[in-house]
Amino acid sequence: MPHWYKGVVSDIRPLTETTRHYTIKVEDEEEFSFTPGQFITLDLPIGEKRLQRWRSYSIASAPNGNNNIELCIVRTDDGSGTRYFFEDVNVGTELKFKGPEGVFVIPSDLEETEIVLLCTGTGIAPFRSMLHHIRQQNLKFKKIHLIFGTRYEEGILYKDELDKMKADYPNFEYEVALSRMEHPDYYHGYIHSIYMKKYNEVTQDRRFYVCGWSGMLDEAVANLTEKLGYDKSQIRFELYG
Numbered sequence: 001m002p003h004w005y006k007g008v009v010s011d012i013r014p015l016t017e018t019t020r021h022y023t024i025k026v027e028d029e030e031e032f033s034f035t036p037g038q039f040i041t042l043d044l045p046i047g048e049k050r051l052q053r054w055r056s057y058s059i060a061s062a063p064n065g066n067n068n069i070e071l072c073i074v075r076t077d078d079g080s081g082t083r084y085f086f087e088d089v090n091v092g093t094e095l096k097f098k099g100p101e102g103v104f105v106i107p108s109d110l111e112e113t114e115i116v117l118l119c120t121g122t123g124i125a126p127f128r129s130m131l132h133h134i135r136q137q138n139l140k141f142k143k144i145h146l147i148f149g150t151r152y153e154e155g156i157l158y159k160d161e162l163d164k165m166k167a168d169y170p171n172f173e174y175e176v177a178l179s180r181m182e183h184p185d186y187y188h189g190y191i192h193s194i195y196m197k198k199y200n201e202v203t204q205d206r207r208f209y210v211c212g213w214s215g216m217l218d219e220a221v222a223n224l225t226e227k228l229g230y231d232k233s234q235i236r237f238e239l240y241g
């Protein structure tokens with residue numbers, strides 16, 4: 001039987017018109033331990049049957065030795081889970097959740113492996129956790145390249161943090177692809193064109209981490225394996241749905 005925790009929402013911050021950053025304080029625990037990249041599953045009061053109510057969210061913060069966790073959630077058009085988050089959840093709302101779970105976690109061989117992180121929208125959440133962890137723990141890494149996709153400039157999540165990471169670490173690269181808008185600072189199109197061009201020569205010491213919804217994720221995995229020839233073992237992914 002999983003252990004169910006009680007969390008209380010302590011802060012809600014809008015990131016875009018449809019995306020919010022939630023801070024949750026885990027009650028009755030001094031520390032909530034997890035590995036960067038893992039997710040929790042909430043039992044939301046949105047249905048009779050257990051499986052109708054469960055929604056998973058990647059933890060967007062790094063383990064800090066305390067009992068706060070942060071989530072980054074996008075509102076979907078007809079989704080009952082995100083409707084609950086956006087219409088009914090306020091500071092002080094109690095949430096029931098289990099976890100942490102998942103094997104899509106920060107690589108242990110950061111110093112030897114070149115890491116390419118691919119995501120769209122809130123798929124950035126586990127990567128934010130990993131990058132904060134690297135910063136806080138002062139972990140050494142060979143090279144990390146984050147490629148983030150969204151439709152418009154307004155959709156770029158955690159831009160200030162990522163710009164700062166790029167300024168502070170010469171071996172951290174960060175690129176944005178805007179699919180529906182031209183902008184002098186960003187690539188116009190989908191994330192796929194960026195890694196297809198840049199990583200078209202296969203090397204064994206490179207690994208790709210892909211996070212998000214099936215449209216983007218399936219295409220990325222197919223491109224990397226079938227078109228570029230990477231081995232499946234060089235690709236890790238977290239599918240949101």
Ligand SMILES: Cc1cc2nc3c(=O)[nH]c(=O)nc-3n(C[C@H](O)[C@H](O)[C@H](O)COP(=O)(O)OP(=O)(O)OC[C@H]3O[C@@H](n4cnc5c(N)ncnc54)[C@H](O)[C@@H]3O)c2cc1C
Pocket residue numbers: 039055056057058059072073074075076078079080081082083122123125213238239240241
């Ligand atoms: C391991 C894991 C981690 C996740 N982490 C996050 C996270 O950090 N942040 C986050 O926002 N979501 C995350 N999700 C997705 C989340 O669990 C819900 O599926 C999402 O919030 C939609 O829930 P809903 O109840 O509003 O919609 P539902 O009523 O459950 O879904 C409606 C339909 O829309 C699809 N859908 C939902 N959202 C999108 C989208 N943006 N693009 C395309 N199709 C979509 C669903 O697959 C479903 O078919 C994660 C999912 C998993 C499995």
